Amino acid sequence: MADLFSKFDPLIQQREALLATGVTDPFSLVMERVVSPTVAICNGRETILLGTYNYMGMTFDADVIAAGKEALDTFGSGTTGSRVLNGTYQGHKECEEALKEFYAMDHAMVFSTGYQANLGIISTIAGKGDYVILDIDSHASIYDGCKMGDAEIVAFRHNDIEALEKRLKRLPPEAGKLVVLEGVYSMLGDVAPLKEMVRIAKENGAMVLVDEAHSMGFIGEHGRGVAEAQGVIDDVDFIIGTFSKSVGTVGGFCVSNHPKFEIMRLVCRPYVFTASLPPSVVATAATSIRKLMHGSNKRAHLWENSKALHKGLRDLGFTLGTDEPQSAIIAVIMPDLEKGAMMWEALLEEGLYVNLARPPATPAGMTLLRCSLCAEHSSAQVGEILGRFERAGKAVGIIG
Secondary structure, rough: OOOHHHHHHHHHHHHHHHOOOOOOOOOOOEEEEEEEEEEEOOOOEEEEEEEEEOOOHHHOOOHHHHHHOOOOOOHHHHOOOOOOOEEEEEEEEHHHHHHHHHHHEEEEEEEHHHHOOOHHHHHHHOOOOOOEEOOOOOHHHHHHHHHHHOOOOEEEOOHHHHHHHHHHHOOOOOOOEEEEEEOEEOOOOEEEHHHHHHHHHHHOEEEEEEEEOOOOOOOOOOOOHHHOOEEEEEEOOOEEEOOOOOOOOOOOEEOOOOHHHHHHHOOOOHOOEEEOOHHHHHHHHHHHHHHHOOOOHHHHHHHHHHHHHHHHEEEEEEEOOOOOOOEEEEEEHHHHHHHHHHHHHHHHHHOOEEEEOOOOOOOOOOOOEEOOOOOOOHHHHHHHHHHHHHHHHHHHHOOO
């Protein structure tokens, strides 16, 4: 009998070889206690969190927590049903209303995860005979949405405006076309040139979907993301986002001004055939979203943190994923997986948690340490982070 696990043997061997060096498994960290948006107890040690995507620090907001507790007491622990059956509570509608107000759009649809939002929207609107034109560095949920919908995938080089235009011009003019872009790409933290790309997509008869998972709440005058910052939000057909980053809980969503959008509630399988989010989750999400509408001071401080950390790491001699800070994500490039794991462990021993990212999740075969800053990091904490990076980098031999 064939062993269906055989396909994973190379990865198993790579993992075993890495752990044989004595390094701690970087993918099995346990947080024994979370103290705040920026501090946790890991391995019995107080640790600064620099790898949580908790961009706006809403996980411990007093109003957010109170809303979740009230909903838990009032509506119970879960809905036990799909949104189209018994799974739509008042809180789900209030959460969608908050999203519509936040984005100033006509329609909002909440999913159980951000992954399901991409999976559901893309697979439903782009099917067999249609084309999805996407950045080659797109998130796995975007690729999976294409596969599930059976649309033809046309990939172009990362953030390459000319490559996008060439791909679009080769496609049949009459075919259904969806261009899928991300505002901020999660591995390197770089921003897409949406202004030019959206224009090109529209000139070539394509609809546009932008995933703003890593920019919602932070980038743009009102925190609506890169599309807002670059002045093209009114030209985008669909915006996908998640509650697990700046909003500080879990779930996903799509907002749109398309006049036929509400039919998605009946035809989108990952929405129809999934239990809805618990009442406490949508209550925390709605409260957080409404507070993010007034988060300009937090956004300004987060930009200060990003600029300070980027400059500090560059001055220490680390190789970074972008020449200038473009988002709350700063990627520190490692020579290889073994050195990356050693650096990750050295930082953890210093009391600093970051994400170790490796192929195939990363572009161009890179191994990197991904730092995601929080608006609740103090300036003093950013200074401590730089000191810990310096000590760990010298100990491992990444910097001199």
